[in-house]
Amino acid sequence: MSISKQDVKYIAALARIDVPEAQLDAMTKSLSDVVQYVETLQKLDVSNVKPTSHAVPVGNVWRQDQVKTSLTNQEALAIAVEAKEGSFKVPLVIE
Amino acid sequence: MSQFETVIGLEVHLQLSTKTKIFCSCANVFGCPPNTNVCPVCLGLPGTLPVLNHQALLSGIKVGLALNAQINEFIKFDRKNYYYPDLPKGYQISQFDFPVAKDGFLNIKTGNAEKRIGIKRAHLEEDAGKLVHDASGSCSLVDYNRTGTPLIEIVTEADMRSPQEAYDYLNTLKLTLQYLGVSDCDMEKGSLRCDANVSIRPIGQKELGTKTELKNINSFKAVKTALEYEVRRHEQVILAGGKVVQETLLWNDEKAITITMRSKEQAHDYRYFPDPDLVPFTIDYKVIDSVRAELPELPQAKFQRFLSQYGLSDYDANILVADAAMSHFFEEAAKEYPQAKKIANWMGGPVLMELNHRKLALNELKLTPKSLVALIAKVEEGVVSNLAGKEVLTMMLDEGKSAEQIIQEKGLAQVSDDSALIAIIDEVIAQNAAVVEQIKSGKPAAAGFLVGQAMKKSGGKANPKKLNELITRRISGA
């Protein structure tokens, strides 16, 4: 099982990363190598095994419904790349 | 008659009215200036982590129970990954395969029948922010105040067979959820959003037709209109020999049509996986039982009880049940006054008119159950006529005074005292001999004219019932 160039293009679009034609082969090869390596996992019988999402058995963690102070508008926008009228500014979004 | 059967499913997103957002402690409020109700967590800043709002979980369980659904013993949260500027983390925390509730139903009244609409599932998730196009038209602006608002998404089975049923379902759902107190269910404020899935198939066919998804619908009425339009559109396509394209369409209310979304990325690969930053939750049956025990009486049950306990008509019961505040007010009033039907009449009649006229909510009126009951008593006792009573109500609401006060101040008390009335009656009888003759010769209804005359002479203050009684007695020989 290895990754095709087509797969790489699809994944790149999903990940919002531009892989120019010139780099496509190299990226495909690197990814293919790793995917081939991880194929070893297919050898194992995991039919009766439960997946581990959390290493430590903790559950039911929640907090009380109490308001705490938020950031001021100034603090929030201090990190902004571009801001306008109290909002974060981005290129025009077409639906 | 159409040769096609319509199949409709609805997805409703509801904002829960908890005090704080679902995964952070920012206030859960509407209408703040942009980006003034945000924190590092809901802004998705690097290094931040979500912590579940316990109240949101309880609200989720409440909704599940109210929808007769099974509450999952084990639930978890999953990440739904996609890119959009109003989604700060680049993923939405939602629930994929272990939602709070599943396999429920809602009984609705549609036309004259009752129908059961299956609820496939209800799950918790966080809301995104708001994206607006800047006035200059050259950029967009993002406000993250809404990010992290707790949402519950309720998905029905494809059980509705007409746009009307969809409309009825939405109204019943809204009423039920308002009763629960978990959301204000206001489509205008955006606390309730609805997407519709619709397909058609030849009558008798088991296989479903291709469905389209409708978004951007801003009122229940528009849901009905949009679905009616879309059903017609599907029919036209099929009858012309074509195939319906499975796609997402936006409803354009102005033009009253559905339009294809410009972005071609219709099918998203959301790459759902369990959110490692949140732990799994086990919902103990004791918790479910305690939430169930605290559920308020829901609209359908209340309706039945109003019929049996107070002897109300369907019509009156419906009006009262249609608003949680109205039904509560009614019951408080009924505690003070035995004639429940009269209370219902007043509430469904004059009170409702005042509410509509003043565009206020019941709790904003200068009226209490006790003060309404006092007014009704005055009318029933004959202190004021029914008509005058309505005017008294208006004045009570204007001035915030009691019925007693208004009646006294404006001197509205009817004259019911026999002796005072007899004088007037005798005058009227004397002045209208011809009419008296008519009454004597078998036209008792003509007494109405005499009542009218007596009312005029009394300056509108006589108790018409009394007048009628006395006139009849006088004429028949007393």
Added chain:
Amino acid sequence: MSLYQLTSHALLDLIKSRQVGARDAYIAVQERIKAVDPKVKAYVRMATVQPDFTGALPVPIAIKDNLCTKQEEITCSSRILKGFRSPYDAGVIERVKQSGGTILGIVNMDEFAFGSSCETSCYGPTFNPWNLQCVPGGSSGGSAASVAADEAMWALGSDTGGSIRQPAAFCGIVGLKPTYGRVSRYGLIAFASSLDQIGPLTKDVHDCALLMNIISGYDERDSTSVNEPVPDYTKALVNDVKGLRIGIPKEAFVDGLDPEVRKSVEDALELYKKLGATIKEVSLPHTPYAVATYYIVATAEASSNLARFDGVRFGARKQPTQVRKNALVDMYEETRSQGFGDEAKRRIMLGTYALSSGYYDAYYLRGQKVRTLIKNDLDEVFKDCDCVLTPTSPTVAFKVGEKVSDPLSMYLSDIYTIPANLAGIPAISIPCGFSKSGLPIGMQLMGKAFDEEMLLRVSYTYEQNTEWHLKKPNL
């Protein structure tokens, strides 16, 4: 001995007895940084805020570039976060500040912690103080190098697959990855949320216990933080292993294990035997699958965690000069393509693939199941062992540039460290020798969940009976 060469516990003793002032120590380390960092390049930026020297434990500390610290630029050694200043302090930073810690500056790392050599940093590599031609290890390469070079009394790093332990081994110092949930992750810029832990890099085991006391503890802002009481870890510093059972997995002696590393580890086992511990041969049969499991699970989580770096709200935004798809998508793609380095892109792509439609079951789900098998192996072994010993890394520090073009070979160097992250258990690396070429060798001890005390005891005993930890590089 110069002030900057002291361990933190020695410094604190001197401060307590008023022989040295906190400010003097800080300045001494600053001078040391000026003198040697041009060669080592551990630091990416110095602290802009003058510390307060009046706290209880005013130890000069270096902070890894992925721990949010107010008023300091924090970038995960990536171009994409250029200029980012967090409006909040990470939980551990709050604790360090509360304890009186004096922050020297921010140290280098592999970009977003993706790496085992500190070579993927956008600032260029950090160099191993023992041999400047070699890597310090990664991803907490700057943290390890700074401590080894006495450019910090101690440092904080993070460990997802070995990123504290491996650089500690390469640099001849002590590095501990705590039990998952022991230390708050709030404010740690996430790589793989179910594997990441923040931990100490120190000159000796005593310092490790001290820093663990400071950073450990429940944090309600982290749902995965465990509400388990924090013991005084210095009480575990006992020079005695009599009767303790140390497991050595037979899978530890793999092909590719450097013979010098093997010898050092075997010598350590002999020493433990002499000191009264029982050595047991055990088996962790799923060890060969650990690296593959890690590279699926960790990259999958990372691909999602790094989605927020999109140029919308913070960091460095880029826009191509000509429209390709549309302005918004172009911004996302240009920002991320220019902002992320090659290894970051590779891992994001790999992770995206592992989660994508049609592949989730075969990769991510399967990975999580194999993770269970690996965890079960360790649980089984800990029924009869108090700790498990392995080499930390199959080799000593390799040369800069040696493995960069072969990602897979780089990944395989994490073979010993990865299982502890997958299982969520604590693990420590301590120096146990030197290669003939003068490069440090480290050995790893793994323990049961929340049993850091056992690790500290077994490490401390070894340290008290050897002198590796007293050696300093020749800078």
